[in-house]
Amino acid sequence: MNDLSFSRRQVIGTLSAGAAALTLPGCAPTLASGPIPSGEGGVKALLDSIGENLLALSPESATSLGLDTGPRAILRSRLADRSQAGQDRLAAVLRTDLARAEAIETAGLTHATRTSVEVVRSAYRTALEGFAQPYGDVAVGGWRNTPYVVIQNVGAYLDVPRFLDSDHPVKNAADAEAYLWRLDGYAAQLDGELGRLKAAGDQGLIAPAFLIDKAVSQMTMTLKGTREGGGLVESIQRRTKDIPGDWVARARSIAQQKIAPALERQLAELQGQRARATMDAGMWARPGGPEFYRWALKASTTTTMTPDEIHQMGLEQVAELHGRMDVILKSLGYTQGTVGARMTALSDDARYKFSEGDKGRAEIMAFIQERLQIIRAQLPRAFRTLVRGNLEVKRLPPEEEPGAPGAYGGAGSIDGSIPGKFWINLRTTDLHRKYDLADLTHHEAIPGHVWQGEYSNQLPLIRTMLAFNAFSEGWALYAEQLADELGVYDGFEVGRLGYLQSLAFRAIRLVVDTGLHHKRWTRxxxxxxxxEKNGSKPDEVASEVDRYCSWVGQACGYKIGHTEIVRQRSRAQAALGAKYDLRDFDDAVVKGGNVPMDVLAKNVDEYIASSRT
Structure with a gap:
């Protein structure tokens, strides 16, 4: 992500505090009881039941992963419950299933099954620590931990329209009926959020004023489209042209009579909280904020690094990367001023800009496809086991673009029927340059998030749903490094400069995130x-900083995860010498699945041991 259709990665982000299924027949999870099984088969069965319990609490996930069929088909007509009751229900399921996972005897299990047990334990422990916080959305093995229930990049008003249009299938009358059921549930979901939004406000947890302003603007756009028959209504109208039924009229009725009033209620609450808001950006200014931030850092990095340690790490890595950038800048004729000043000048160079408007948007899409073709040809040099790289490049919905990052992406459904997504923000073509868009493509798509997610989709159910921010984003940065090492910038030195700026950008995130929330920096x-430090584009950076204010600590996972993956690779090279093979190392990392950093080390231990024999 430049670091919500729900791609697999977005599904992970929304397996959050509100993701408990509506209490409807056939939808509630059945918690297993009785003695804890032993042996490989018994433990795998227990892990499968834990996965089913979590899946039942997130119907959107079942659809996005292509699992809402057969016995799970009822999930296709449901949406998650984002109320406090839903949050409490999810926490109760986690406590029960963590106890089951903790009781497993792992001696004698295969390495892969032990890894799955360790992943569940880690994800559930961390999530339950988050539920002990007095407020916020808690991701279960995911990346989107936030103190704010509804804000410029968090909330059903953003998630649901995108999900329904992009991932909910409408191939027949049953799918269309399920769509309408979900529309009906959307209003209840919004009101569930509203209750938590009000409760947070009563505790004094008010988002920064500048975030509320963005959320109000975006929600106003969503409300307007809902009233006028756009968005949700247009989506089913477009997709039911050959399906007999009164789908459009029914959708319009639900949108206007139920969803619009629910959006109005959320909007009124946000506007009321805006009158009480301050411009203080960080968690230090919120009740219990420092404690929430320490937990969010732990969840996002899967380490116990302190804010001060992370801040210093960022400063040191920026200095090292700028040293490498300086050499390339001089070779391009940019010799005077700081690296940041020279990158700002490079950004103004017409040679690296795209055209304005729709012409430039088309240029950007063509450029992305060209770079994807180049990297696909090199992947056999980096992986012994190749996946499909099932990918669709799409523009973000315009109503989301003002509060969204430059891009994000993730793998699609397990069966491949829903492709992975590379969502690109095109509100203005000035967000992107020819020297940095190639690197962004490698990060979000191939061999980054989309590519890595397809390996995880081959793992047991619970492993397809659990992910760790440091691994997800660390891998995406490592994917950028792989692209460089595979020669995609040979003859395109300015592209290599964009790659290095990207790494420096993520190192600066360590400084800025801790600066905002710990050192009391202003926005x-x-x-x-x-x-000033990195020559980043002001338009892009403003949204980035706003994102750090709401997705607290998430930005720190990127460079910490990348640094650890590279450290583990160096350890494997030193241990194996001539027996080391990049393809085998990369296979060990991606086929081991999305894991916390301590489990990654164990996976590399296993790779080293097996390669020695």
Missing amino acids: EQGVRFFV
């Missing part, structure tokens, strides 16, 4: 540090 300080 303006965060933006200025990015622009």
